Amino acid sequence: MGRLILRRLVSIIPVLLIVTFAVFFLLALVPGDPAVTLAGGLNATPAAIAHVRNQLHLNEPLLVQYWHWLTAALHGNLGTSLSTGQSVSQQIAQRFPVTFGLVVASAIVALVVGIPLGILSGVRPNGTLDAGSRTFSTLGLAIPSFWLGVILVSIFAVHWKIFPPTGYTAITASFTGWLKDITLPAVTLGLLVGATLARQLRAALIDALDTPYVRTAWAKGGTRRSVLLRHGLKNAAMPVITVFGIQIGYLLGGAVIVEQIFSIPGLGSYMLSGITDHDLPIVQGVTLVFVLFQMATSLAVDISYGFLNPKVRVS
Amino acid sequence: MSTPLVEAAGPHSGLLASWHAWWAEHTRLRRFLTRTGVILSILWLALVIVAAIFAPLVAPHDPDAQNLLATNAPVSANHLLGTDDLGRDVLSRLIYGARISMEVPFMTVGLALVLALVIGLVAGYRGGRIDYLLMRGADAGLAFPPLVLALAVVAVLGTGVGDVALALALVFAPGFARFIRGQTLAVKEESFVEASQSIGTPPARIVVFRVLPNVMTGLVVQIAIALGAALLAESGLAFLGLGPPPPAADWGSMLREAYDNSLFTHPWSLVPAGATIALTVLAFNTIGDALRDTLSGTAATAKRSRGARRQRGLTVVDRPTQPAVTTGSGAEQVTTPALLEVRDLCIEFDTAAGPVRVVDDVSFDVGAGRIVGLVGESGCGKTVSSLSILRLLPSPPARIVGGSIRFKGQDLLDADFAQLRQVRGRDIAMVFQDPLASLDPVFTIGYQLTEAITLHERVTKKAAAARAVSLLESVHIPDAEQRLGAYPHQLSGGMRQRVMIAMALSCHPSLLIADEPTTALDVTIQAQIVELLHELREQEGLAVLFVTHDLALISELSDEIAVMYAGQVVEHAPTAELFAHPAHPYTAALLAATPGVRAVEGRPSLMAGGVPQGGQFPSGCRFHPRCDFAEERCSTGVVAMEALGPDRQCRCLRQRELALPGVGDALGSPVTLHPVRTL
Numbered sequence: 002m003g004r005l006i007l008r009r010l011v012s013i014i015p016v017l018l019i020v021t022f023a024v025f026f027l028l029a030l031v032p033g034d035p036a037v038t039l040a041g042g043l044n045a046t047p048a049a050i051a052h053v054r055n056q057l058h059l060n061e062p063l064l065v066q067y068w069h070w071l072t073a074a075l076h077g078n079l080g081t082s083l084s085t086g087q088s089v090s091q092q093i094a095q096r097f098p099v100t101f102g103l104v105v106a107s108a109i110v111a112l113v114v115g116i117p118l119g120i121l122s123g124v125r126p127n128g129t130l131d132a133g134s135r136t137f138s139t140l141g142l143a144i145p146s147f148w149l150g151v152i153l154v155s156i157f158a159v160h161w162k163i164f165p166p167t168g169y170t171a172i173t174a175s176f177t178g179w180l181k182d183i184t185l186p187a188v189t190l191g192l193l194v195g196a197t198l199a200r201q202l203r204a205a206l207i208d209a210l211d212t213p214y215v216r217t218a219w220a221k222g223g224t225r226r227s228v229l230l231r232h233g234l235k236n237a238a239m240p241v242i243t244v245f246g247i248q249i250g251y252l253l254g255g256a257v258i259v260e261q262i263f264s265i266p267g268l269g270s271y272m273l274s275g276i277t278d279h280d281l282p283i284v285q286g287v288t289l290v291f292v293l294f295q296m297a298t299s300l301a302v303d304i305s306y307g308f309l310n311p312k313v314r315v316s
Numbered sequence: 317m318s319t320p321l322v323e324a325a326g327p328h329s330g331l332l333a334s335w336h337a338w339w340a341e342h343t344r345l346r347r348f349l350t351r352t353g354v355i356l357s358i359l360w361l362a363l364v365i366v367a368a369i370f371a372p373l374v375a376p377h378d379p380d381a382q383n384l385l386a387t388n389a390p391v392s393a394n395h396l397l398g399t400d401d402l403g404r405d406v407l408s409r410l411i412y413g414a415r416i417s418m419e420v421p422f423m424t425v426g427l428a429l430v431l432a433l434v435i436g437l438v439a440g441y442r443g444g445r446i447d448y449l450l451m452r453g454a455d456a457g458l459a460f461p462p463l464v465l466a467l468a469v470v471a472v473l474g475t476g477v478g479d480v481a482l483a484l485a486l487v488f489a490p491g492f493a494r495f496i497r498g499q500t501l502a503v504k505e506e507s508f509v510e511a512s513q514s515i516g517t518p519p520a521r522i523v524v525f526r527v528l529p530n531v532m533t534g535l536v537v538q539i540a541i542a543l544g545a546a547l548l549a550e551s552g553l554a555f556l557g558l559g560p561p562p563p564a565a566d567w568g569s570m571l572r573e574a575y576d577n578s579l580f581t582h583p584w585s586l587v588p589a590g591a592t593i594a595l596t597v598l599a600f601n602t603i604g605d606a607l608r609d610t611l612s613g614t615a616a617t618a619k620r621s622r623g624a625r626r627q628r629g630l631t632v633v634d635r636p637t638q639p640a641v642t643t644g645s646g647a648e649q650v651t652t653p654a655l656l657e658v659r660d661l662c663i664e665f666d667t668a669a670g671p672v673r674v675v676d677d678v679s680f681d682v683g684a685g686r687i688v689g690l691v692g693e694s695g696c697g698k699t700v701s702s703l704s705i706l707r708l709l710p711s712p713p714a715r716i717v718g719g720s721i722r723f724k725g726q727d728l729l730d731a732d733f734a735q736l737r738q739v740r741g742r743d744i745a746m747v748f749q750d751p752l753a754s755l756d757p758v759f760t761i762g763y764q765l766t767e768a769i770t771l772h773e774r775v776t777k778k779a780a781a782a783r784a785v786s787l788l789e790s791v792h793i794p795d796a797e798q799r800l801g802a803y804p805h806q807l808s809g810g811m812r813q814r815v816m817i818a819m820a821l822s823c824h825p826s827l828l829i830a831d832e833p834t835t836a837l838d839v840t841i842q843a844q845i846v847e848l849l850h851e852l853r854e855q856e857g858l859a860v861l862f863v864t865h866d867l868a869l870i871s872e873l874s875d876e877i878a879v880m881y882a883g884q885v886v887e888h889a890p891t892a893e894l895f896a897h898p899a900h901p902y903t904a905a906l907l908a909a910t911p912g913v914r915a916v917e918g919r920p921s922l923m924a925g926g927v928p929q930g931g932q933f934p935s936g937c938r939f940h941p942r943c944d945f946a947e948e949r950c951s952t953g954v955v956a957m958e959a960l961g962p963d964r965q966c967r968c969l970r971q972r973e974l975a976l977p978g979v980g981d982a983l984g985s986p987v988t989l990h991p992v993r994t995l
Contacts (some may be wrong), residue, residue, distance in 0.1 A: 018526045020456045027472050137636075139601065139602075143597040145590065145593050200509055217621050218756065221767065223629075224737060250461040251461070254464050258555065309758065312803070
């Protein structure tokens with residue numbers, strides 16, 4: 002198991018290098034002279050431009066620039082915001098828990114919705130419940146998160162006033178306040194991911210229940226519970242976990258949209274402010290954190306896959 | 317495509333006739349295009365695209381013409397979808413919005429495809445270091461949360477239509493590239509590509525003319541789904557304010573405007589743009605899913621199931637209310653009932669083309685402590701018959717439509733799940749063909765063994781584990797205690813089958829059904845398994861129904877044999893008699909074709925043709941098209957099973973006149989008996 006984790010860690014190093022380079026390279030993609038843009042565009046004074054150029058080592062070769070950027074990033078220094086002058090790392094550290102909470106809450110909603118639906122429709126495909134669950138999954142893949150979000154706001158916040166339409170309470174300030182604020186955003190994202198999850202679990206379960214080992218389990222005199230939930234579900238879990246890992250990426254992107262709808266001060270709204278203000282260090286910093294977050298999730302998924310699948314674990 | 321067209325050109329040929337022929341020829345395409353969902357989706361997309369192209373002609377109003385006197389107007393004849401907060405006509409804005417909302421996805425997917433085809437084809441076809449580098453690049457692209465990558469690129473490039481499409485193309489390209497590379501690798505191994513290589517076709521030519529067309533087939537599905545995803549992403553960006561600059565608006569920015577300006581006052585204004593996006597994505601996805609089903613060819617059968625009556629883990633019984641009185645089988649035993657009595661068993665499979673009878677009127681007995689062989693070529697229905705005893709055939713497609721299966725006098729076809737569960741594993745146990753596939757890969761064999769015990773008996777975990785060890789020892793597995801923690805893939809093939817047998821024996825069943833238990837094993841292991849079964853019969857009085865196509869093997873094992881052909885039992889006899897004097901030409905042919913059990917004058921001969929598929933059984937005797945002794949009368953009517961002696965039956969019109977060659981003893985040394993004609 003330790004070897005498995007080590008192997009995975011080693012195998013992501015080249016990907017990590019490419020990813021960080023890509024984030025760094027965003028700067029080089031800026032049309033015109035990045036130093037001018039970063040120093041404030043047309044109003045930039047020559048002194049400010051020279052300062053930026055010096056600070057970002059823009060006179061040196063690209064790879065050297067990357068090296069400076071990377072070592073700084075490894076030391077937790079993602080630069081300073083051009084518009085506010087604040088440290089990007091500090092802002093990210095403050096906002097990360099907000100987005101993390103939203104993603105976790107959404108993932109919980111997704112699991113709570115997706116797993117029972119997936120099981121019920123996988124066990125009895127083509128039944129009434131399956132038809133409903135499949136409709137739900139199909140719609141979940143087609144409905145945009147921002148539309149679902151605004152519809153939920155208009156029903157539950159504007160019309161029925163059960164939840165606040167926007168706003169955010171820190172979980173450390175008040176748990177119930179947080180829960181109230183996070184419910185609609187988390188349901189928005191979670192329902193859609195849950196729809197995909199249900200669809201995948203259904204397919205995986207149908208496949209698993211069609212295997213010779215499940216026939217063996219029936220032939221042994223297995224109860225429905227032992228066959229469907231133990232043999233069927235444990236085998237079906239493996240492909241589904243992989244898909245769920247990929248879905249976390251969708252959750253992170255969705256978080257940007259949902260934070261915008263519900264005015265949640267997380268990483269997504271920080272990134273958007275960076276985009277509208279042409280504040281590239283913010284965009285780079287948040288992008289880096291997002292991609293690292295997703296890579297960490299994939300790693301966790303790989304490892305948990307190893308726990309579930311003895312073939313991966315033992316060999 | 318041209319071939320059927322030309323062939324169809326008969327005397328009355330015309331465009332219509334050839335179209336009909338072509339249409340009839342392309343079953344898959346027809347099945348795809350006649351799905352309601354697909355029709356609706358194509359219509360919707362056509363509507364959207366046509367409206368977008370001809371927007372100035374179609375739109376009832378100028379999309380940007382404000383009318384501050386009629387803001388948020390309700391639906392009316394003049395404004396079919398009402399007006400927005402600036403009094404602009406919503407329908408007209410949707411139609412003009414379609415121009416951007418449809419343009420970006422197609423541009424995105426087109427760009428992504430160009431990128432991905434280059435990367436994927438080169439990586440897949442070249443392999444080696446280039447492949448490694450390109451795929452790490454793709455991994456890196458896939459490591460980004462999709463929307464975040466698009467946002468980061470848009471942040472740098474800007475929010476013009478081309479910029480957004482390029483940003484999204486970067487999001488989609490890595491996934492495409494991976495897929496294309498995988499397909500390329502697979503196609504590269506195909507013989508036609510190897511053939512091209514061997515005659516010196518340049519690689520670029522092979523890739524473009526050989527690999528690419530094959531890759532495109534699977535890619536079509538990905539493209540359809542990606543178009544929907546790109547629309548979602550583009551609208552998402554626009555909703556975030558990163559869309560085209562106002563007053564031009566795509567659907568995403570229309571929704572944003574409605575949200576910002578009319579959420580509290582006119583919630584219905586949230587509907588048109590959002591619903592349009594959702595419907596369009598739904599249309600792309602529907603087409604993608606249908607394409608996937610069509611290409612993989614799995615679509616049609618699923619629909620036919622009778623949902624309400626299906627039950628997991630129990631074959632549906634669909635008999636006439638009065639169980640048919642045994643007719644014409646001639647297999648009745650006057651004496652005490654046997655342990656297992658299968659009578660007139662009929663099984664149908666529901667297929668897209670209707671129900672197909674795969675087991676027809678099958679009867680046989682297994683007496684206590686007896687070993688009975690059920691033999692025949694693959695596809696003759698022997699496995700289906702053996703699985704039906706514990707009702708392990710999945711419904712759909714299987715249905716037991718007639719007969720009875722009595723175990724110790726109780727008809728298992730009357731049992732419900734709870735009753736049958738008690739019989740399974742405890743009174744009747746099963747061993748299957750492929751032990752690796754039949755053992756659950758994610759549980760240890762210790763778990764699977766103890767589960768077999770605790771399902772039927774109230775014992776402590778410790779006691780069950782101790783019994784599992786002694787079970788493993790009884791099937792001669794060394795280091796039994798250590799093996800409990802092993803997973804199936806860690807054992808050898810013979811070891812796995814012993815585990816299966818140990819599991820089957822865990823509750824001391826009186827009948828063991830073994831379905832080709834030695835097929836996947838090598839000859840030495842086969843012999844050991846046969847030995848083991850003998851031993852168990854001696855020690856525990858175990859009765860065995862042994863399903864196999866291997867006559868040499870069964871000759872060493874069984875007391876009696878039932879031979880199946882095309883869903884029927886054609887001969888039933890004690891083993892020695894069957895081998896010495898086969899009564900049915902099929903049995904004789906089987907004997908002649910079996911290496912090791914050789915008929916006298918014949919070399920091992922191979923029967924021409926194959927077992928007919930269910931639903932395509934010939935009339936009369938089902939074997940007559942392949943039979944050397946067939947006469948005119950064999951091809952009509954129904955041939956019944958007839959008694960040939962106290963414990964022999966045969967289904968052949970000429971069984972009394974033919975004297976077929978057999979083998980002297982069951983062990984296969986050739987002895988001349990009644991050679992009439994070699995098969």
